[in-house]
Amino acid sequence: MTRLRAAAVLTLIGASLVAPATPAAAAPAPVRILSVSAENVKPGDKVRVRFRVTNTGQRAETAIVVVGGGLECASGCRAEPSLGGGASKDFSATVVAPKAHPGEITGLNISIGVRLGGQNHFDFKMVYVHGPGASAPGTEKPKSEVDRVSGRVRDADGKAVGGVSLTVRDSAGHEYRTTTDRKGRFSITSTAAKPIADGRITVVASMDGYREARKTVRAAAGDKASVQLVLAAVAAPATATASPLAVAEETAEPETSAAAAPPALQTVSDEGNGPLLFMILGGLLVAAGVAALLRVVVRRRSTPSSPSDAPTAVLHLGHAADRYGNRGR
Structure with a gap:
């Protein structure tokens, strides 16, 4: 029994040794801004700021509190409270928003500075001043644009297609156009001037030689929409192809015609050449006539037409003296 009690005591001691220590409460900051009446204001608007100052020391101290920053302090700008050790006190001050450039929104800090126990401490709060023409404070609409629409265009074989014309239409009817790069990629980013709703x-993607392709997606505000498109090639119309023989014949035909065609007669002016032309023609006619006559004569000599036309030869026998002597008698 005594051994069991001793073991129980040892167990409790061990548990107390290994039990995690409870963290001590964080010490309060010497100065902390609790609230501001508005964070978006126009030039001249007043902003009320509440803050708390705490003496983190053990003995009483006099704190020096100063309100400043980018806004002009109108009231509660300085205080010197006496605070006991560990004591806190809340304060309030009023600041006024300064002028701002037209169409611009300027962010300015409200600064609370405290000197306590020989140390300086600060806390800050940002307030936005909207200049003339800028969106009215508190009327900003939630973002309703898509950040970006991007994607890629490929053909039926999966190859990237560059130079494709793309049209992007959003739900508000806006249209934006772009072209794919050499890798088939495209991207359109939403801007204030060109928002994508x-x-x-x-x-819609289109390109010569391909059928038009389109795809519709849904995208929420702030999304980056991705669209992948595939273009199908248009089949080329079937055309009759001429045989090589027909092509050769068609190619050679002009040469044959040109060789068979008689030489073209050219018109020659008769001015100053009349007598010479007639002389040449007359000479040609005379030469033709003489040639015709010669052919007729040669033909008649070489081929007799009848026996009477042939030359006759008489053969005399005997001595020539007797022949001639008898004639003398």
């Missing part, structure tokens, strides 16, 4: 977004 959230909702249904349709992308």
Whole structure:
């Protein structure tokens, strides 16, 4: 029994040794801004700021409190409270928003500075001043644009297609155009001048030699929509192809015609050449006539037409003296 009690005591001691220590409460900051009446204001608007000062020391101290920053302090700008050790006190001050440039929104700090126990401590709060023409404070609409629409265009074989014309239409009817790069990629980023409304977004791709492709996606505000498109090639119309023989014949035909065609007669002016032309023609006619006559004569000599036309030869026998002597008698 005594052994069991001793073991129980040892167990409790061990548990107390290994039990995690409870963290001490964080010490309060010497100065802390509790609230501001408005964070978005126009020039001249007043802003009320509440803050707390705490003496973190053990003995009483006099704190020096100063309100400043980018806004002009109108009231409660300085205080010197006496605070006991560990004591806190709340304060309030009023600041006024300064002028701002037209169309601009300027962020300015409200600064609370405290000197306590020989140390300086600060806390800050940002307030936005809207200049003339800028959005009215508190009327900003939640963002309703898609950040970006991007994607890629490929053909039926999966190869990237560059130079494709793309049209992006958003749910508000806006249209934006772009072209794919050499890798088939495209991207359109929403801007203040060219916002891409959230909702249904349709992308249309077109290019010569391909059928038009389109795709519709849905995108919420702030999304980055991605669209992948595939272009199908248009089939080329079937055309009759001429045989090589027909092509050769068609190619050679002009040469044959040119060889068979008689030489073209050219018109020659008769001015100053009349007598010479007639002389040449007359000479040609005379030469032709003489040639015709010669052919007729040669033909008649070489081929007799009848026996009477042939030359006759008489053969005399005997001595020539007797022949001639008898004639003398």
